[in-house]
Amino acid sequence: MKTIHQLRIFLLLSLFLLIGNLSYGQQTNHPLDPLTWQEYWTVLEVLQETDHLNADTRFSHINLVQPNKTLVWQWNKTKEIPRVAFAIVHQKKKTFKAEVNLVNRKLETWNELKGIQPTWLEQEFGSMVDKVKQHPEFIAAMKKRGYKDLTFIDGVFLPPGYFGTEEQKGKRIAHSQWMDVRNARNTWSRGIEGLTVVVNLDTEEILRVVDEGVVPIPTVNIDFDTASIPTVREMPGPIFINQPQGAGFTMDGYTVAWQKWKFHVRPDHRVGMVLSTVTYKDGSDERQVLYEGHLSEIFVPYMDPSFGWYHRNFIDAGEYTAGGLTKPLLKGLDAPDYAHYMNGLAIHDNGRPKPIPNMIAIFERETGDPSWRHYSNAMEPESRVKRDLVVRCAAVLGNYDYIFDWIFQQDGSIKVLVGATGIAEAKASIQKDATSPSENGKPGDAYGRFVDPHVIAVNHDHYFSFRLDMDVDGETNSLQLDRLRTEILPEELPRRSVWVSQPMIAKTESEAKLKINLDKPTLWRVVSNTRKNHVGYPTSYQLMPGKTGNTLLSEDDYPRKRVGFINYHLWATPYQSNERFAAGDFPTLSLPGKGLPEWTSKNRSIENKDIVLWYTIGMHHMVRAEDWPVMPVLWHSFELRPFDFFNGNPALDIPKD
Ligand SMILES: [Cu+2]
Numbered sequence: 001m002k003t004i005h006q007l008r009i010f011l012l013l014s015l016f017l018l019i020g021n022l023s024y025g026q027q028t029n030h031p032l033d034p035l036t037w038q039e040y041w042t043v044l045e046v047l048q049e050t051d052h053l054n055a056d057t058r059f060s061h062i063n064l065v066q067p068n069k070t071l072v073w074q075w076n077k078t079k080e081i082p083r084v085a086f087a088i089v090h091q092k093k094k095t096f097k098a099e100v101n102l103v104n105r106k107l108e109t110w111n112e113l114k115g116i117q118p119t120w121l122e123q124e125f126g127s128m129v130d131k132v133k134q135h136p137e138f139i140a141a142m143k144k145r146g147y148k149d150l151t152f153i154d155g156v157f158l159p160p161g162y163f164g165t166e167e168q169k170g171k172r173i174a175h176s177q178w179m180d181v182r183n184a185r186n187t188w189s190r191g192i193e194g195l196t197v198v199v200n201l202d203t204e205e206i207l208r209v210v211d212e213g214v215v216p217i218p219t220v221n222i223d224f225d226t227a228s229i230p231t232v233r234e235m236p237g238p239i240f241i242n243q244p245q246g247a248g249f250t251m252d253g254y255t256v257a258w259q260k261w262k263f264h265v266r267p268d269h270r271v272g273m274v275l276s277t278v279t280y281k282d283g284s285d286e287r288q289v290l291y292e293g294h295l296s297e298i299f300v301p302y303m304d305p306s307f308g309w310y311h312r313n314f315i316d317a318g319e320y321t322a323g324g325l326t327k328p329l330l331k332g333l334d335a336p337d338y339a340h341y342m343n344g345l346a347i348h349d350n351g352r353p354k355p356i357p358n359m360i361a362i363f364e365r366e367t368g369d370p371s372w373r374h375y376s377n378a379m380e381p382e383s384r385v386k387r388d389l390v391v392r393c394a395a396v397l398g399n400y401d402y403i404f405d406w407i408f409q410q411d412g413s414i415k416v417l418v419g420a421t422g423i424a425e426a427k428a429s430i431q432k433d434a435t436s437p438s439e440n441g442k443p444g445d446a447y448g449r450f451v452d453p454h455v456i457a458v459n460h461d462h463y464f465s466f467r468l469d470m471d472v473d474g475e476t477n478s479l480q481l482d483r484l485r486t487e488i489l490p491e492e493l494p495r496r497s498v499w500v501s502q503p504m505i506a507k508t509e510s511e512a513k514l515k516i517n518l519d520k521p522t523l524w525r526v527v528s529n530t531r532k533n534h535v536g537y538p539t540s541y542q543l544m545p546g547k548t549g550n551t552l553l554s555e556d557d558y559p560r561k562r563v564g565f566i567n568y569h570l571w572a573t574p575y576q577s578n579e580r581f582a583a584g585d586f587p588t589l590s591l592p593g594k595g596l597p598e599w600t601s602k603n604r605s606i607e608n609k610d611i612v613l614w615y616t617i618g619m620h621h622m623v624r625a626e627d628w629p630v631m632p633v634l635w636h637s638f639e640l641r642p643f644d645f646f647n648g649n650p651a652l653d654i655p656k657d
Contacts (some may be wrong), residue, residue: 029253031067031081032276034266037345039102040353043085046100050107054091059351060119060321061088063269065099066577069291069610072277073471084108087351090118093172093202116586117172120159121349122322124174128199128206129155132176137209141195145214152182153192157199159319160311162589163558172201173589175311185223186423186629188399189455192217193428196308210307215428218454222629241365243338248364249389251340256362258389260650261408262286265391267344267359270581271295271317272326272393275406278414282646288471289541290640293416295404296467296614297582297595298397299563301553302425303459304447309427312460313559316397318587322349327396328358334403335361335392361392371410371651384654386410399423402464403633411651412642418464419633424457424623449623457623461549465565465582465596466638468613469575472645473528473539475610479506479572480540481514482523507607509600512572516545524570525643529608534647541645545569546637549618562590564597565616571596575610582614 028036035043043062047053065084075081083102088095095118099109132138133150142150157174167173176199178192194212199205226232249258254266263278271294278290298316302309317325324346329335344359366387373383389408394401401422407415431437431444432453444450448458470477483502489495501523506512514522527540548569553560560566565582573579576599581587584594593601596614617636626632642650 028081030255030264031072031075032264032266033254035064035085037353039085042102042105043087043100044351046105046107047098056092058090058121058349059087059347060121062347062351088118117589118586119321119588120319123349124201125156128157132197132206135206138197141209141211154179154181159588161313161559162562174199174201180217188423189218189220189222189426191428194308212307215430218428220452220455224630241336269324269346270321272395272404273360280412287473291471292469294467296465299463301461301559309458315563315583315587318581318583320397324356325395326359326393328356329361329394331358334394336363339363359393363390365390371654399425410654414640415637417635417637418617419635420462421631421633423630424627426455426457429454429456451623451625451628460621462619463566464617466615470526470541470613472526472541473531476529476608477526477611478529478607479512479611480525480527481506484521505607508603508605509573510603512606513568514570516569533644537644539645540643542641542643543613543615544639544641549620561592565595569616571614572606573599573612574604574606575612
């Protein structure tokens with residue numbers, strides 16, 4: 001028997017396939033390819049040539065305008081590629097949307113956007129720190145905390161959500177957070193509690209200094225780099241996973257082909273990555289499954305009513321795209337060494353392209369699980385090794401990290417996962433720990449949990465909205481709800497009840513606003529209106545939820561009103577190319593009702609239509625000691641499963657050897 005340290009795991013692959021090295025997207029091979037370095041510059045040059053750039057010009061987005069969907073499905077390499085980019089341009093208090101034709105270098109539109117606040121800029125995080133440090137009230141508040149010198153006090157200004165106050169209406173209001181960063185690598189327990197400065201970024205006015213009282217900064221060291229860990233555990237020897245015959249997938253530009261799957265994946269400034277034109281080869285037939293799938297929005301509300309915390313209700317993807325949502329993956333740590341790493345581009349505030357190396361990792365893996373099995377004495381026992389293709393990126397939003405995986409499986413299913421990791425946001429507390437007496441009638445852990453002496457990780461939620469433009473065997477689909485209900489049986493039978501399925505087609509958007517109810521289980525399936533399987537059922541894909549949560553915020557709470565997508569686990573809408581972000585295009589200081597609630601208020605028909613599903617993952621995070629100082633990855637997921645799409649188990653043909 002082999003000992004652990006002798007273990008070698010080899011992924012032996014039948015094909016040696018070359019993978020192109022995509023270096024920051026210098027070529028365009030497909031209508032959905034991300035903007036190239038040169039194309040970002042074309043946008044900037046065209047705006048310069050048309051006199052739309054000045055010293056105050058900043059950019060929160062430059063991205064591809066979605067090409068026509070039918071054109072994309074029908075596109076092949078003999079056809080021309082339409083290339084249009086849009087830019088969201090800030091000029092002081094005004095915001096403009098420009099569209100630039102990249103083929104003929106022409107400014108197609110330039111329109112002012114009114115009634116919105118554009119996405120936060122990188123420079124806005126720190127733009128008023130120096131000015132505030134000279135403000136007498138701030139200096140006095142810091143003096144009360146024992147600081148005469150503010151050199152090593154770092155500040156950050158964030159959008160405070162929106163609460164409909166006169167102070168906020170129509171203004172670019174920011175609230176500050178402060179930290180003493182001396183002598184700590186991990187500074188997330190070093191916050192200066194109870195001191196918030198409210199500013200107007202448009203006018204650079206300091207509106208208020210809110211001092212809720214002095215709380216000493218905790219002295220605990222929460223560094224977690226290798227040098228800070230007293231002893232590193234002994235590992236019993238390496239496990240090698242390698243692919244001696246090369247990767248088992250091919251890449252043609254941004255198009256990936258793996259076994260029977262084929263899809264396009266592109267890095268995206270705002271949502272990390274977008275998977276498109278997903279097909280599964282069934283015999284000679286390349287069957288459509290999903291036109292487009294991607295993260296749509298993230299929402300993280302904190303559950304502490306103090307002034308310094310109630311405004312922390314971050315609409316992360318829409319508010320904090322600055323510099324790009326995703327950050328580089330660490331090769332060999334965040335994903336295997338042998339993965340293919342795809343670079344991406346984000347933008348700086350000045351609109352210039354910013355390289356993000358190793359933004360997406362694509363790799364095969366065998367986890368030791370079977371795809372299927374049966375053991376029998378009557379016939380030869382059968383089992384097949386499961387192999388997956390993983391497409392991964394990781395977002396970083398201040399303290400938190402999220403890993404996003406799309407896992408393509410041999411049985412025709414796609415599993416989508418989000419892993420929460422990183423550092424829980426914590427506040428300093430006068431009380432030391434869970435045994436300390438109450439202060440002002442409240443225990444120290446009323447709104448969070450002690451994770452270290454004088455450190456409370458504040459209760460919060462994480463919500464993720466995924467946009468899934470399903471095209472199951474074509475664009476004409478419906479949402480079928482198979483409701484499993486109890487049927488009471490006739491009295492003469494010994495059994496009293498069984499469950500039966502009551503299928504129903506959701507005809508309008510309101511019939512598709514659904515929450516998971518374990519007492520009334522319902523299968524959610526996108527069915528084809530044009531194709532049936534061998535026994536006469538419409539072909540379909542099921543959206544199978546994983547563990548998720550419901551919001552506990554009251555309906556009149558502003559954070560909930562601004563992020564209506566959390567009200568349901570499932571939404572379905574008729575396809576509209578401009579409906580992409582579940583809390584609206586511009587959630588920064590946004591008014592209530594944007595995004596899904598606004599679109600679906602029309603209660604449009606979704607029957608026999610090209611439909612888009614929106615799925616919400618929710619989690620309540622009551623932080624444990626084990627989540628500190630850095631949290632083990634906590635995974636949530638859902639799955640897109642073929643349901644009568646094939647005429648049998650599509651993974652029967654996995655070879656046994
Ligand atoms: Cu959390």
